[in-house]
Amino acid sequence: MSVKQLDSLDKIVSLSKARGFIFQSSEIYGGLSAVYDYGPLGVELKRNIRDAWWKAMTQTHDNIVGVDAAIFMHPKVWEASGHVEGFNDPMIDDKQSKKRYRADMLIEQHIQKLRDKGKSDKADELQQKLDTTGTRKGLCEDLYDIIMEEEIKAPESGAFDWTEVRQFNLMFKTHYGATSKDDDDAIYLRPETAQGIFVNYKNVLDTARVQIPFGIAQVGKAFRNEVVARQFVFRMREFEQMEMQYFVQPGEDEKSYEEWLNTRLEWFKSLGIREENLRVAPHPDDKLAHYARAAADIQFNFPIGWQEVEGIHNRTDFDLSRHQEYSGKKMEYFDQKEQKRYIPYVVETSIGLDRCTLMALCDAYREEEVDGDSRTVLKLHPKLAPTKVGIFPLVKKPELKELAFKIEKNLKEDFTVLYDESGSIGKRYRRQDEAGTPFCITVDFDGLEDNTVTIRYRDDMEQERVSVDKLDTVIRNRMKSWKSE
């Protein structure tokens, strides 16, 4: 049997639409860029992943609790977090090479060049100008003026043919209050869920009887006005994060960071993601986010290449210190054991739920040759499968239907099930293969005599004859012992 591997996202996009996993948002109006909706199967798959994460983080750790913070937050939160500043890149395009640069970086490079040439007076003067951008006409205009005055050329093409400097604010802004019009009432849609945890850190500490080290977990939507949002649900403007912030004593952060990196990697394997498609990629120091001391990606081998699904960050005491500074509220923790007071360090695990869903689909997708026929199958971990059990009468005869209905009624208490009597039996199996349904039960005439049915397994298409009363046990055992291949 030959198995074809996935070489582009197209097949996943097609399958997602055809089977009802994922649709483009507002499709009947021509679609909305980089926004997607989950259909009947997609919502189940996504929820199963979310539930697995929540269980792994909170239920199996007695020192991790959950919160569900609002998307709207006080605007000061984003000043404190550094997003107002750091998420605000002034960009300029070289019309010749079509390359885009950060305007302030261009000027800094130019200053460095001047220094290398020994023109430090000129360099200092420029640095002074760069430091005071925004005080003359405006941030973009001031940067543009410097580039024009100094005739800074594009690094790659050597051309001096720039567009204007434009600002790419990655945060969505909206107005708070029905009558508000001006920017005084501007409020942001959160660009990450983490801040909802930090601002509730004291509340949790005061109410949940937790002691350091402890964690706070949260699942929720975040919004980023990405310059380039593409590649299906991989990079969306509205997306869902599953984040956990782990608060530790300073000095314990590096050890905790290593532990969480490992714990999180194991979680992916527990979802049945094949090990060869997973890897850890540490961030080089010069590419760290403004809040991080150390960071690593857990990457998955997507058809579009190795890409980040989860980030583990050592955020130090950056966030809590900043919130202490901006809010004027003490963020210190009094450690009874150590008899000392400190602002905890934070290790963050941050995973994209939509990316994770896409990963599950990509990892599970197979096209197999079976006796000259092709079969498309999603070999999802049974616990992630949108439908667990398909139930069919072999043919549309009343006596077979009767037993099938009875089995459906019994199993639907514990599993998501689907009854189907249309088309040939083979066709019904294949339909469920595409949906990733791991088990199909078929009621035949033999079984009416001794109260047995056949159960057919998605992965190898093997069948077993099972007593009707043992069905739930068999399914449960199979789900537990399932391994990816």
Added chain:
RNA sequence: GCGGGCGUAGCUCAAUUGGUAGAGCGUCACCCUUCCAAGGUGAAUGUUGUCGGUUCGAGUCCGAUCGCCCGCUCCA
């Protein structure tokens, strides 16, 4: 956002120099069918992405706009 490519039924694609929009698959209904998609009959589905222009006549030519794909940048 900028540059390039693309846009016809749910999907894959046809449609002669500009001259009546079609097929296969899928979906649905009925029939047939005792275990791996391709048996029979029938049905639904399109302002050819959208808007405008040229023309007697536009899926086809022109313009704008929207969306998708690839690259530049950033991240979950």
